Amino acid sequence: MAMVECQLRPNQVTDKGLLDAMRTLPRERFVPPAFERLAYMDEAIEVFPAREGAPARFLLAPMVQARLIQLAEVEAKDKVLDVGCGTGYSAAILARLAATVIGLEPEPALAKAAAANLVGLGLRNTEMVEGPFAAGWPAAGPYDVIVLEGSVSEVPDALLSQLKEGGRLVAVITAAPNMQQGKANLFVRVDGEARGVAHFDAGASPLPGVAPEPAFVF
Numbered sequence: 137m138a139m140v141e142c143q144l145r146p147n148q149v150t151d152k153g154l155l156d157a158m159r160t161l162p163r164e165r166f167v168p169p170a171f172e173r174l175a176y177m178d179e180a181i182e183v184f185p186a187r188e189g190a191p192a193r194f195l196l197a198p199m200v201q202a203r204l205i206q207l208a209e210v211e212a213k214d215k216v217l218d219v220g221c222g223t224g225y226s227a228a229i230l231a232r233l234a235a236t237v238i239g240l241e242p243e244p245a246l247a248k249a250a251a252a253n254l255v256g257l258g259l260r261n262t263e264m265v266e267g268p269f270a271a272g273w274p275a276a277g278p279y280d281v282i283v284l285e286g287s288v289s290e291v292p293d294a295l296l297s298q299l300k301e302g303g304r305l306v307a308v309i310t311a312a313p314n315m316q317q318g319k320a321n322l323f324v325r326v327d328g329e330a331r332g333v334a335h336f337d338a339g340a341s342p343l344p345g346v347a348p349e350p351a352f353v354f
Contacts, residue, residue: 139176149202157232166225194341208306214280224250231259239264272298286343289313299325308340
């Protein structure tokens, strides 16, 4: 309740269904035991450590999470692709708002944890799949909504192509790869082309494996 009243409502989060979902879902269930007492703080929380050159993985800060999902205007009939769902918290929120949620996660340990958390909460309209972020999950597409649970400097064309006509994609876009601070952007697919508009400042940890390949420069 304190998270909703002190972090979300004062920061322009007004969607009732979204507020209800974040008020009732046990966020502490989705973080490591050492962070359970800090689960509702207004910061991102590490859920998987950095290893072998790959960055650590985080849950988005509650305010960023809420405003990003609100920006997507998720409807009860929608099919959603949740890219980088980590331990499943974002997928659980989306499952309260949408008809179907596909959680995409390349890290097997996180995918397993997310699946267990979602089943444990009785959220039967979700499915966890394993694969690279940048490729999306075309097998279940196209999607009404795609949510990126981390920052990127550029949204891969493969993700944009998996939107339905009128579909929305939301992501934190940064000025360069592997940055955290950027702008929350909303992309809408109209007449076969997805175009994005920046809406508000936001910070998020980078999604690994989504940075564009460096181009050759003289």
